[in-house]
Amino acid sequence: MNHSLIITIILLFFSYLGISQVEEVHPPNYIKTINFKGNTPETQLPILKLGDYLTLEFDALNGNEDDYYYKIEYYNADWTPSILFKSEFMNGLDNQRIRTYENSFNTYQIYSHYQLTIPNEQTKGLKVSGNYMIFIYNSYNELMFSRKFMIYEDLAIVGVDIKRSRSIEFIEEKQRVDINISSNNIQFNNPKQTVKAIIVQNNNLNTAIYNLQPLFTIGNQLIYKYDSETSFWAGNEYLFFENKDVRAANTGIQFIDLKELYHNYLFTNFSRKNRPYTYNPDINGNYLITVVDAENPSIEADYVWMHFSLIPPKNLEPDSEIYIYGNFNNYVLDDSNKMIFDKEKNLYTNMMLLKQGFYNYKYVVLNKNNVLDEGAISGNFYQTENNYKVIVYYRDLGARYDKIIGIGEGSSINISN
Missing domain, CATH: 2.60.40.10 (Immunoglobulins)
Known part of the structure; x- marks a missing residue:
């Protein structure tokens, strides 16, 4: 054979299954x-x-x-x-x-x-x-x-430009990504079939936009100037804490306690949805393992129980669930990062075991229809500084795999109308 x-x-077997x-x-x-x-x-x-x-x-x-x-x-x-x-x-x-x-x-x-x-x-x-x-x-x-x-591979030039939404309804809440792809190495024949692009906001594949096709071509340039098809909710800057010294209260930490392990209690957070936007530099959901007075954080950083608390947000839909997430848990929603309502304290609380370092995090809501709403507590503001990556795939006619021919990156810190 x-x-x-x-x-x-x-191929036929995969198609059948x-x-x-x-x-x-x-x-x-x-x-x-x-x-x-x-x-x-x-x-x-x-x-x-x-x-x-x-x-x-x-x-x-x-x-x-x-x-x-x-x-x-x-x-x-x-x-x-x-x-x-x-x-x-x-x-x-x-x-x-x-x-x-x-x-x-x-x-x-x-x-x-x-x-x-x-x-x-x-x-x-x-x-x-x-x-x-x-x-x-x-x-x-x-x-x-x-x-x-x-x-x-570096086979294409990927230009990324971040703009405000064209829609009056979402102009204050969404960000739009314009893309321009060109190449001196590849002749884009039938690009709507051979070229695919995805956009990733803040390194989160769970909210990425997939399978974008060029809106039109100019010579060997592929132009993507959509509105809703390439728009993201802008969100808000991530919250953060740093506990590189477990024996003292660092950035974002209210007080500490030593039991079987160190416990760090963060300041109670509140909903920012209906408050004015405030620029607060973050690292777009990422984290960094770090510890004071140590040469190798990989093995000298300790694990600490981090205590999160949130004032119940107003106008939260019934049967909605609140989670804490970021790159530290790969943007997963499960029982480990689900907030539990404490009736005595009248707060949503959670406790997670995390390694010492600098962490970005945010509160998100999963409604009763399992739809994720990242802005339900943080709000959505077009001024928010977000990182966007555009990944371009190419499979020539008759080829057997999708190669990645270029990566583009942009930041909404330079957002324009």
């Missing part, structure tokens, strides 16, 4: 601080240039010094399984043990810190650009968690 026939059979988009698997409660990054100090959406190093770090708090293994898979632009064989996108082998780990030093909470770098001796590199996912298993072949990442 020849190679092309095998590929055709696989109705393969859907792959979703990330979230870790058990004893695995914390999954720090997936490239060449930047803070963790964020890992988008790396082809050939660059990729680093995955995480902590296991069970104290067992378990063995963990990793596997890597490749996906299409819409995060459905690719037909590429592993040898076509990877040099070397995966399903290998993560060999680099250290135990925590001088901390109340014991943990083992694991670090994986690719390329390494077993996985010598990734060959093609596009969408990837890494899966982490324990020694019993049980999936612990998975994370998406992307690799790009």
Whole structure:
């Protein structure tokens, strides 16, 4: 059976099964601080240039010094399984043990810190650009968690311009992203079929806008000048705290207590939806692990119980749920970050175990129809400084995978009408 026939059979099989988009698997409660990054100090959406190093770090708090293994898979632009064989996108082998780990030093909470770098001796590199996912298993072949990442090539120039909404209804609350794509390396033939673009606000793939097609072309330039199709709720600046010194109240912390571990109690927050916008510099939902008087925060930063509290917002829809999220928990909504109403205190409260550092966070609402509203408590203000990334995929006619040919980035700090 020849190679092309095998590929055709696989495609038909995928089509018959109705393969859907792959979703990330979230870790058990004893695995914390999954720090997936490239060449930047803070963790964020890992988008790396082809050939660059990729680093995955995480902590296991069970104290067992378990063995963990990793596997890597490749996906299409819409995060459905690719037909590429592993040898076509990877040099070397995966399903290998993560060999680099250290135990925590001088901390109340014991943990083992694991670090994986690719390329390494077993996985010598990734060959093609596009969408990837890494899966982490324990020694019993049980999936612990998975994370998406992307690799790009510099084959196109991606211009990003942030503007206010054209709609009078949302002009004070939304931000619009205009895109201009050009290339000296690729001739864009039939771009509505071969080119796909996605826009990511503040490194959050859960709220990204997918499968954008160019509105029109000028020569070899692709122009995206939509209104509602490329608009995001502007939100508000993230709240933040810093607890790099657990023995003293730092930024955003009202008081501390030492029990079995340190407990940090944040100042009570309130709804900002109906208050005037105030510029307050943030790092757009990211976080940074840091600790005073230590050489290696990865193993010397301690874990602290962080206590959040929120004054009940007015006009909250019945049966709505409030969550705290940010890049520190991969923008996940689950029981660990759900706010619980305390009748005695008349406050929404939550307690989360987080590693020392500088954290951005915000309160969001999930209504009874499971619709996420990021501005229900924070508000939406067009002046908000947000980061936008535009990721451009290209699959030429007859090609078998979606390569990422360019990345563009813009900030709404320079927003215009």
